[in-house]
Amino acid sequence: MRLSKFLSPLARWGRAAFALGSLALLSGCDYNWWRMDGHQSTIKVAGPVAKSQLDVFYVTCWVTLVIFILVGGVLAYASIKFRARTEAEEKAIPPEQGPGNPLIEIGLIGASVLALVIIAVPTLKAIWYTYDVPEDRKAESYEITATGYQWWFKFEYPSEQIAGAGALVTANELVIPAGRPVRINLRTVDAIHSFWVPKLAGKVDMIPNRANHLWLQADEPGYFWGQCAEFCGDSHALMRFRVIALGPKEFNDWLTQQTEPARDVAPARVADQNAPKAQFASLRTFKQNESGISAKFDTEPLEAWRSQQFPDRGENPALIAQGKALFKEKACLSCHEVRGHGFAGISGPTLTHFGSRSTLAAGLLENNPEQLQRWLNNPESVKAGNKMAKGYIDNNIKLTPADEVALVAYLLSLK
Numbered sequence: 001m002r003l004s005k006f007l008s009p010l011a012r013w014g015r016a017a018f019a020l021g022s023l024a025l026l027s028g029c030d031y032n033w034w035r036m037d038g039h040q041s042t043i044k045v046a047g048p049v050a051k052s053q054l055d056v057f058y059v060t061c062w063v064t065l066v067i068f069i070l071v072g073g074v075l076a077y078a079s080i081k082f083r084a085r086t087e088a089e090e091k092a093i094p095p096e097q098g099p100g101n102p103l104i105e106i107g108l109i110g111a112s113v114l115a116l117v118i119i120a121v122p123t124l125k126a127i128w129y130t131y132d133v134p135e136d137r138k139a140e141s142y143e144i145t146a147t148g149y150q151w152w153f154k155f156e157y158p159s160e161q162i163a164g165a166g167a168l169v170t171a172n173e174l175v176i177p178a179g180r181p182v183r184i185n186l187r188t189v190d191a192i193h194s195f196w197v198p199k200l201a202g203k204v205d206m207i208p209n210r211a212n213h214l215w216l217q218a219d220e221p222g223y224f225w226g227q228c229a230e231f232c233g234d235s236h237a238l239m240r241f242r243v244i245a246l247g248p249k250e251f252n253d254w255l256t257q258q259t260e261p262a263r264d265v266a267p268a269r270v271a272d273q274n275a276p277k278a279q280f281a282s283l284r285t286f287k288q289n290e291s292g293i294s295a296k297f298d299t300e301p302l303e304a305w306r307s308q309q310f311p312d313r314g315e316n317p318a319l320i321a322q323g324k325a326l327f328k329e330k331a332c333l334s335c336h337e338v339r340g341h342g343f344a345g346i347s348g349p350t351l352t353h354f355g356s357r358s359t360l361a362a363g364l365l366e367n368n369p370e371q372l373q374r375w376l377n378n379p380e381s382v383k384a385g386n387k388m389a390k391g392y393i394d395n396n397i398k399l400t401p402a403d404e405v406a407l408v409a410y411l412l413s414l415k
Ligand code: CUA
Pocket: 148, 149, 151, 192, 193, 194, 228, 229, 230, 231, 232, 233, 235, 236, 237, 239
């Protein structure tokens, strides 16, 4: 055999392998694609609802894989066995077509029906199972209402009533009890959104004037990535959230802390002249769409979230008081609530315990002084079309860098 004859099929296989490899790299998986355990993996699931959906996926995969191998095998066999070997065979008139074999045809219809039934039975079971909390677990289930806004999520806890303020409300971080079924009512105030936490359950649309719901359960305490999964306008892809599942005691502690009014930093300390003037270095420039999440949320996200629950020991009460005054003066209060501080806006996310969240701008940026200042400085460059940027323009509010620093200090003190 001549060398070139040997090399050309080798080169063809090489090209095919390269194309497949590139396709895998381009398929939207993160750098751990071969392990399929990214933040939004539907393969590495963490609860029974996502598990049941994964089971349906695998059944469908296996059935279609068997069909693919059978059909592909017959096709390959026929192509090789009956190929034209000589020029005469290539030009020969094909043999007359027969009427077919009824036995084979009935057999194939039967096999197709069987394949569909094998897929349909677990699919229907999963549809009923995932629709609502199973009867025998209803008593221990916890209820939360999630509402979609362009482009963030509001979470309401109807069983936690606060005197004079209604149900406990938070935004963009859904804290749930681990090991318990959680029933989530899905609502929207504007466009159609879709609620999706890939590792726990997904996805169900939030449709205007329609009372949808889903249920999910996180088997163990953990930190999960969520995402709006229905195109809902300019910043749909930036409409994210987090789910934090906590053990029973930690969950109750969290509820207790959240139902409290916002933390008020003692004004008596305002006179402290030795306190630092600013809590961080001045704002650097960010590229549009530059990622705002640091590596600590990749490795130990739940620990990173926990560390966010306590007041920063280096905080500056004078700066915080200044930020609180600005919150009123710059009309932040017309859209945002800070319960206990006399600010009661409802069209934007509540900020009562903003400082205890691990993210801001609907799960887009890490909640730290630098990213918060970036957001306050130019919300439009982070999330196109958002109402806060429009509010700045409509109300002719200009925040100076000093305003930003004071507001950052105030907002992060709200634990
Ligand atoms: Cu909300 Cu897409």
